[in-house]
Ligand SMILES: CC(C)[C@H](C(=O)O)[C@@H](O)C(=O)O
């Protein structure tokens with residue numbers, strides 16, 4: 001198949017402006033690599049609340065269903081912060097999309113790019129040792145979706161409750177993905193749980209051990225989540241692939257992203273068993289800088305590359321984008337937030353970054 | 362009352378050697394401040410498994426019941442790592458003690474001592490801004506103790522499950538402690554939850570908002586746990602008191618401890634409604650350096666000071682210990698792990714640290 005339909009969901013804040021650059025780059029590769037992309041744009045998040053009364057309108061969901069992959073920008077902003085949780089742009093769009101398409105596999109690479117070590121919030125010697133991890137997070141189970149969830153009782157005895165829950169098969173399918181990914185990387189999986197306290201984690205650890213037998217060439221370590229959070233600061237270079245359930249993956253992948261100090265460079269993929277997926281930058285909608293043309297489009301562009309790789313199987317085109325991005329970064333072609341104060345006058349705009357990368361592919 | 366009984370549980374690894382120094386310091390203050398301490402020592406953790414077949418033997422529990430407070434060392438080591446979770450030294454001793462005595466309030470101060478900024482794993486400019494937080498963690502509820510917890514189903518459909526649960530009154534009592542603590546500190550409470558996903562967190566947030574009305578002089582902020590983990594790295598100086606449930610507090614208090622880069626200095630208190638408490642260092646049993654006389658006793662000594670302050674109401678004696686410790690640290694009287702490699706020859710031994718602090722009180 002050489003013609004694909006992409007559901008484009010720019011969202012709020014900087015979403016639309018960085019999305020425009022990702023499309024620019026996709027346009028460049030589709031010519032070069034001989035496939036065509038049909039973009040269909042839909043409202044999501046805050047703008048969807050404004051235009052249609054809900055963060056994930058039926059037309060948006062239908063558009064996603066009719067597509068080969070979803071390219072997602074970012075959602076949310078102060079305007080919608082007072083809404084009840086399930087109506088909020090981020091939660092109200094992302095959780096239903098993950099559930100609806102069974103996007104159980106979240107891949108979040110986080111690395112410190114050579115030359116950008118000084119952006120990391122870590123001590124210079126720790127950052128210099130390097131950091132390059134892939135967080136593999138289970139995304140449709142655990143305490144996010146476990147039932148029962150709710151409230152009961154009266155007055156001061158009223159309780160709120162949630163259920164953390166994993167089945168063997170849920171753990172097994174995400175564990176296989178982590179081990180396979182480790183084979184193509186550093187060959188080490190660190191599984192993160194809280195098996196000294198949680199029954200869910202004891203089962204998690206058992207299944208991960210079973211899966212590990214199929215990958216004798218991959219080293220498996222286990223860490224408790226509290227210890228993992230500390231080891232990420234003490235010696236982050238030790239990690240390769242991090243395998244986590246939904247909640248621990250939420251926490252640890254954000255810690256890993258912050259460790260790089262360059263959130264604007266980090267893409268993500270959320271996949272189902274058929275390699276259908278949603279691709280989005282790791283950072284947020286950054287309403288404070290929206291509309292100024294200074295947002296970094298790289299995370300969105302690398303998310304588009306992941307889309308080509310995982311959902312469209314256009315590996316060569318994906319690699320071309322990754323290489324073009326590395327070229328931009330290594331040549332010091334950077335947006336302002338990646339530059340020290342005294343070099344801010346050399347900052348490239350959002351569209352200059354997109355132009356450079358589109359030309360380099 | 363001027364005569365107190367203290368249950369002393371040294372435990373494993375460096376536990377006994379740092380405990381000896383804490384006792385030395387307690388002996389010094391009891392003379393000076395005119396009260397007497399009757400120490401009763403009991404096995405706990407690995408040594409209790411070896412001597413009595415279980416990490417928390419009945420005699421130890423009975424000894425704790427007969428005392429005014431528990432001074433706990435640290436437990437665990439490679440010898441007992443293969444045991445099933447509930448039999449392991451740490452979990453098998455701490456969780457039952459917390460549950461039995463209803464130690465719902467965990468206080469974990471974490472700060473970067475002036476002069477020790479370079480130990481922090483953070484970038485120099487971030488560490489230089491300072492870091493001084495108090496983690497207030499709920500310790501007897503949440504997903505640690507919520508029922509049901511266990512396994513069900515067969516084969517690949519077998520699931521493990523845990524229940525996160527908080528009642529209004531559980532949230533209320535820990536929230537009051539956080540707000541009161543903030544009054545005596547920086548006046549800011551940051552409550553950490555995951556209210557965009559968890560029903561428990563929505564109730565948590567509601568109750569914390571209610572409690573905040575009683576403290577108009579204290580500022581309240583809310584952060585999602587994933588964002589809190591990031592903000593702790595980006596700009597840790599912004600935090601004062603962190604208020605968390607059991608699981609998020611486990612993660613965030615360990616992250617805060619690691620941020621200081623000097624875990625050997627950090628004490629903790631776990632209290633019930635009657636101010637009975639268990640006091641222990643934040644770090645572990647460090648079996649790799651046990652018996653060498655090089656472990657830092659400060660965390661154990663500061664834990665003893667918390668014991669005097671919270672359970673025995675001997676504030677003056679507690680302050681004297683805190684002041685003596687600050688004197689040691691500011692005069693560069695330090696154990697080896699706090700010194701740069703080229704100054705290691707000036708390192709003080711475990712007992713030298715204890716002697717200095719005992720003399721200084
Ligand atoms: C918006 C929120 C529900 C979501 C999550 O917790 O999964 C976000 O933090 C993420 O990681 O994508």
Ligand SMILES: CC(C)[C@H](C(=O)O)[C@@H](O)C(=O)O
Nearest residue numbers: 196197226451452455456611
């Ligand atoms: C040993 C373990 C059960 C415990 C916890 O998770 O509470 C420990 O990590 C702690 O923080 O005291």
